[in-house]
Amino acid sequence: MSLFSYAAPLDEMRFVIERVLKAPAQWAAIPAFTDLDADTAAEVLAQAARFTSEVLQPLNGPGDRQGCRIVDGRVKTPDGFPGAWQQFVEGGWPALACDPDWGGQGLPQLLNAALFEMLVAANHGWTMYPGLLHGAYETIKAHGSDALKQRYLPKLVSGEWLAAMGLTEPQAGSDLGLVRTKAEPRGDGSVAVTGGKIFISGGDHDLTDNIVHLVLCRLQDPSNPAPPGTKGLSLALVPTVLPDGTRNTMAADGLEHKMGIHGSATCVMRYEGATGWLVGEPHRGLPAMFLMMNAARLHVALQGLGHLDMATQNAERYAAERVQFKGPIARQPAMQRTLGRLRAVSDGLRVVMYRAAMRLDEAEHHPDAAVREAAAAEASILTPVLKAFGTQQGFQGASDALQVWGGYGYVAEYGIEQTVRDARIAMIYEGTNEIQAIDLVQRKLLGGAAPAFERLLDGLLAGADDGEAGRALRAQATMARETLAAVRSAAGGDAEAPLRAADDVLAGVGHLLLAWAWTAILQAAPDDAARHLVVHAGLLHSAPEAEMHWRRAQRALAQAPATA
Known part of the structure; x- marks a missing residue:
């Protein structure tokens, strides 16, 4: 009986794309x-599938068992990780969706999303780098000076150097307004950065020199004091190796011993007093950082899909091979x-996540400004939903x-227990799922993106037919509109009401998107009996779950406000 392995679902990916x-x-x-x-894209996916199944997946279990360690003050990753990175770089994969002006291949975010689905499924710990x-x-690219772009973008695009994101501090998790790390200006235009950060993925490692x-x-x-809270945050680029080749005054003081993703440092x-340079304007660091965070959030959403597909294909194979009760x-x-x-x-999540990646491509590259604006608005709504759901x-x-x-399944050699452990972190980092729900409801559905959500609903319903999936889609859209009207009404008299309902609203939108995805799958393959059975199996669970979330959100809105 075969143990855990991974084969990228290339047929399903091509079907969706x-x-x-x-x-x-x-x-x-x-x-x-x-x-x-389509043929060129299919070849890109096929080459990615070979890398993930032949190079990355065999390192997954051993990397989990070995983990990372600090040797002579530097972090060492599990055996095979640096070599896999070199193969990844030689294949040109870091540059896939980057601008050709900086050495990128200029391919769509859609193909990059498919690549990262495969990478995470095969080896989440390695893919963190x-x-x-x-x-x-x-x-x-968006906020750096010309000098920083020239110095760092080509190396990042090629994969010669890697990157890390320094947000979290012991007292400043979701509340970034509590960040204390300071940057002192120097006469040469640089800043001296002093402070401590925790939970820094890839803060130090041996995959790249810098x-x-x-x-x-x-x-x-003193001439431009930082306001309190998040409005006073700046963003600094701080390399481990300075332009003159010397090592910067920064170090990894320790490694977290985690529940999962042991291969990730x-x-x-x-x-x-580490030397750095401001990226963007002083005190405008958080808006600049949001570009990095939003890109990361779609990748985290794809982690959910990657783990789910890895678990699904191995469960299907095991169930077909495991004989009990004479069969x-x-x-x-x-x-x-x-x-x-x-x-x-x-299957449904793949459709929705690939749709989000397509909207990012339109938002960046479409020649029509109106299309770019509408695509960006839809992507801003889909991002928190897909990350959390x-x-x-x-x-x-x-x-x-x-x-x-x-x-x-509880035994390590069968592999699935590692997937369960590795998958759990994705609900926490890059903004907890609760933060995503607040973002969706407060900043999007009650904010400037409310018209975009109505346009999204209209677009989803445009393809609904009279079949089982279409009926479920229309029913869920009706509940969504009723609930959002109740959210807007309740918010006028109780500022906390939307927060009480936020988690269920996000889950309801997630199930609504699944219903649309299944409708789209059946329309693309109306005579495929196997897909009809799969969709029916999904709706058997999803439709009642969706109704539960919408009804629970409405009950939460009716609760009395909490008192001090």
Whole structure:
């Protein structure tokens, strides 16, 4: 009986890209992608699949067992990790979706999303190292000085250097207004950064010679005092190796011993007057950092999908091979129920997440300004939903899949227990799922993005037919509109009312997106009986769950405000 392994679902990926979302038609309308066709994209995905299955996945279990360690003051990653990174760089993968002006390949974010789904499924711990690379590239490209762009972008795009994001401090987790790390101006235009950060993924490692840290800090400039809270935060680029080749005055003081992703170096960082340069304007660091955080959040959403698909395909294989009661357990109704839901949610999430990546491509590259604006607005709504809902489904799905193995699922050599452990972190970092729900409801649905959400709903319903999935979609859209009207009404008299309902509103929107995805899948393959069975299995669970979340949100809105 085979143990844990990974084969990228290339047929399903191509089905979603080519038939469900019709991405090649989008590429033809965007000048930056006119040279890209379906066959070329398929070859890119095939090459990525070889790398993930042949190079990364075999390192997953051993890397988890070995973990990272500090040797002579520097972090060493598990055996094989640096070599895998060199192969990744030689394949040109870091540059996939970057601007050709900086050495990138200029391919769509959609293909980059598919790549990261594969990377995480095969080896989440290793994938943490390139996970922040594109966000750092986007932040420096948008806000860095010309000198910083020239010095750092080509090295980041090529993968010769990697990046880290320095936000969290012991007293400043979700509340970044409590950040204390300071930056003191120097006469040469640089700043001296002093302070400590925790939970810094890839803060130090041996994959690259230089690591570019983007650090939130408070500028100590008497002529331009920093306001309190988040409005007083600046962003500094602090490399581990300075332009003259000397090592900067920064170090990893320790490594966190974690529940999962043991192959990822999660560092406690110390900056002792480390040399850096401001990225963007003084006291405008958080808006600049949001570029990096938003890019990271889509990648975290894809972590949920990657874990879910990894768990699903291995559970399906194990259930087909494991014989009990004179036949494979895949024939048992309990297993059919579990496996059907796992497959349905995995297939549905892929459609929605790839759609979000397509919107990012339109927002950046479409020649029509109105299309760019509408795409950016939709992406801003989808990002918190997919980060929170996708990672919750990834963890819950991995846990449900473990049940297929029974007692063997609790044993390390069968692999699924690592997936469960690794998947759990995605619900916490890059903004906890609760923070994502607050962002969705307060900043988006009650803020400037409210019209964009109505346009999104109209667009989702435009494809609804009279089938089972279409009926579920229309019913959920009705509940969504009723609930959001109640949220807006309650917010006028009780500022906390939207917060009480936020988690359920986000989950409701997540199920609504799944219903749309399943409708789109059936429309793309109307005669595919197997897909009809998968969609039915998903709706069997999703429709009542969706109604539960919308009704619970409405009950939460009716609660009396908390008193001090």
